[in-house]
Amino acid sequence: MAHQGDMPKGSTIDRSDRPGHFGWVLMLVAVLVGAAFSIRYLNGEQTQFLILGLLAFFAMAGVFFLFAWAIGVIQFAGQTVRNDITKLMADTAGEGLAVIDEDGRILYANESYLSFARSDTGEPRPVERLFMGAPEVSEAIYRLAQAGREQRTGTEEIRLSPSLGGAQEFGWYRVRVRPMPRGGRRDTALWSIADITHERERQENVFQELQHAIDYLDHAPAGFLSIDPNGSIIYLNATLATWLDYDLAQVGSGGLNLTDILPRNVVAMMTSFTGDPGTVRTETFDLDLRRRNGQFLPARLYHRIAFGQDGHMGASRTLVINRSQGVEGDEGQRAAEVRFVRFFNNTPIAIATVNKASRIVHANAPFSKLFGILPRTSDSVGEGPSIFDSFRESGPLDAALKAVAENRGDIAPLELQTAGESGGSVRVWVTPAGDTGADGETAILYALDTTDFRKVEEQLAQSQKMNAVGQLAGGVAHDFNNVLQAIIGYSDLLLANHRPTDPSFQDIMQIKQNANRAASLVRQLLAFSRRQTLRPEVLNLNDRLYDLSMLLKRLLGERVELDLSHGRELWFVKADVNQFEQVVVNLAVNARDAMPDGGKLAIRTANVSAQDAARLNVSAMPPADYVLVEVSDTGTGMTSDVVEKIFEPFFTTKEVGKGTGLGLSTVFGIVKQSGGYIDVNSKPGEGTTFSIYLPRHIPDVQEAPEEPKADAVKKPAADMTGQGTILLVEDEDPVRAVNARALTARGYTVLEAASGVEAMEIIQERGAPVDLVVSDVVMPEMDGPTLLGELRKLYPDLKVIFVSGYAEEAFRKNLPEGEEFNFLPKPFSLRQLVETVKQVIGQ
Helix, strand or coil, X not given: CCCCCXXXXXXXXXXXXXXXXXXXXXXXXXXXXXXXHHHXXXXXXXXXHXXXXXXXXXXXXXXXXXXXHHHCCCCCHHHHXXXXXXXXXXXXXXXXXXXXECCCCEEEECHHHHHHHECCCCCECCHHHHCCCCHHHHHHHHHHHHHHHCCCCEEEEEEECCCCCCCCCCEEEEEEEEEECCCCCCCEEEEEEEECHHHHHHHHHHHHHHHHHHHHHHCCCCEEEEECCCCEEEEECHHHHHHCCCCHHHHCCCCEEHHHCCCHHHHHHHCCCCCCCCCEEEEEEEEEEECCCCCEEEEXXXXXXXXXXXXXXXXXXXXEEEXXXXXXXXXXXXXXXXXXXXXXXXXXXXXXXXXXXXXXXXXXXXXXXXXXXXXXXXXXXXXXXXXXXXXCCCHHHHHHHHHHHCCCCCCCCEEEEECCCCCCEXXXXXXXXXXXXXXXXXXXXXXXXXXHXXXXXXXXXXXXXXXXXXXXXXXXXXXXXXXXXXXXXXXXXXXXXXXXXXXXXXXXXXXHHHHHHHHHHHHHHHHHCCCCCCCXXXXXXXXXXXXXXHHHHHHHCCCEEEEEECCCCCCEEEECHHHHHHHHHHHHHHHHHCCCCCXXXXXXXXXXXXXXXXXXXXXXXXXXXXXXXXXXXXXCCCCHHHHCCCCCCCCCCCCCCCCCCCHHHHHHHXXXXXXXXXXXXXXCCCCEEEEEEEECECCCCCCCCCCCCCCCCCCXXXXXXXXXXXXXXXXXXXXXXXXXXXXXXXXXXXXXXXXXXXXXXHHHHHCCCCCEEEEECCCCCCCHHHHHHHHHHHCCCCCEEEEECCCHHHHHCCCCCCCXXXXXXXXXXXXXXXXXXXXXXXX
């Protein structure tokens, strides 16, 4: 029914069922009056009986009223007043309010809602019928109705044309719905409708005013930009964009970086300011801005930065004044000032002036970038930082400044290190400032960064030292191979004449075993000097590492975990498989020794494109496609001083007697001889990582990757004897003698020659070819390749075996292309010599 109260009838609708309490009060009063009347006319016993009955009645009534109050049937005056005030607030609210149950029936509607929702029948229309028209309106109301049914809160802003009531062309309304739980009774939802048309109009007016302000700023006679701490330009006005020849529409927010319009040293300075939390700092710069076409624009920047409560830089507010001629006048003094500022900030030499207290007064942008110190500017208060803070050592610079103060000339340049953990090398010149100016400058410092020059110088010195050691090692290895060849050969002769039961047999075996150990060291020296023999073939390193994993696990032991990670679709490389395995084994053994308490050895392969290789900055490695083999451990690591020497032969950090110092030098030589590069990254306590980069190989159609050639493995001949004439050319008499005895003992006729010239004389006197020529490569007067060329002129089909301690590739380049010959690397056993001769003669 309609609510009865102070509001005019029909002003609101209230269909809630509120129980009446006045009838209960009347009934209670009637009972009390009747009881009093009965007591007046009854006798004593009747009175006592009646009083007891009344007490029982009132006790039951009390219990009833307490129960009724608890369930809400009875309400006290305070709660009634409060409910009336709440209802009065809802009735007089400015926005329309309506309570709707889950059947869509309106239980309550205030005057504001009825003002635009009352229908011709007098009943208010529900919200769904108020907002009809465009599809977006219906969709918004549907979302709200669905939220109400699901007991959720929802809000939508709806544009309705025409407005509710039709008074205006259109209207904006904020419609909300929220659930109203009723404690076990039917669910209801409160709908509210607020007219926000005027609020929207105010927002549009503010937006238009903002557009006008942006337009004024864009076309101001000065440039304006804002820079974030990372150097990105987040705002640029149209005036500055025009000066720099940029299209503002194409640049946009964040589309331009400070490095696009300023040199990098200036950018480093402008993005490295520091300040106290909550402070604001303004710096003035005279510099050149770079236009899009590469030309320069002289300008003055008023760079204002605010620091947050955490002390970090915020976005800047930077005002740019165009100082090019014709903009503010072209007075001679001002033009000279602009030119000086341009030269001062764009020179590659860092320049600073200091006062008597050795504090920086002025400095250019390269100085600020090199030393990471911001000089005092015209807006700064007090003195700048001390010049000694820029260097690790202050003694030499202090002495130079004192010499300037005493007007002493011919001050030699100083070689100093910049301060900080990653300090670089600088060369510093100190000169007097002349007449002391207003700022008290007494000296001028010119500094040139020589860090890169020093690195190149050190790399060149290291390379020269390694090449010299390599040449020495190669020469020693060649001569030592001849000695070992004789020792091994005569040991074989002695062993052939002694039975295993002979007491001398074991002594001879010890001589041969030690000679073989020495031969192994010689091979490592040859690997370091890149003169060993390689048999390259097309390989997939993933497969080779998998085959090698069982051997590596045995080498590492139980305390070191092996982790193999294979790169997908790994490219092919061309390398000697045995030498590659030696590289991995040497690195694995070193890693094991660096993890005495156990750890993890990880071997990873991956493809490295030319673009990635260029970013790696590996020394002397040109951009190209590579296959990476990375060997990393969790061991003790190495200091930078040790890393610089690890590839030097005989350098070792192990105890005496536990290492030859040739393991990593062998790795270095094999990688370099294979055309690859090696890089090391190690820190004490953080382990070591070796990165090997082998050039990518694209197999030809006729090449068969991973498949061994049919003649790669030859079975030794069962019968070692043979027939034929052999010309043996060897300049070392002991080697020639023992090889001749071995071949003669097998039935061959041996002609001996001590040089290539003597060999030619023997062939010419003989007047007929021999069956085989076995020749050393390095000999006086005439070397092996020259001898072969002369013999081919006489007998083109002559068979030749070259023996040498050097790599086959070291002398193949001296032979005609396509020349066929056999090769036997020194030192070799007599059995290997006889087998090779038997196989070549039998071909």
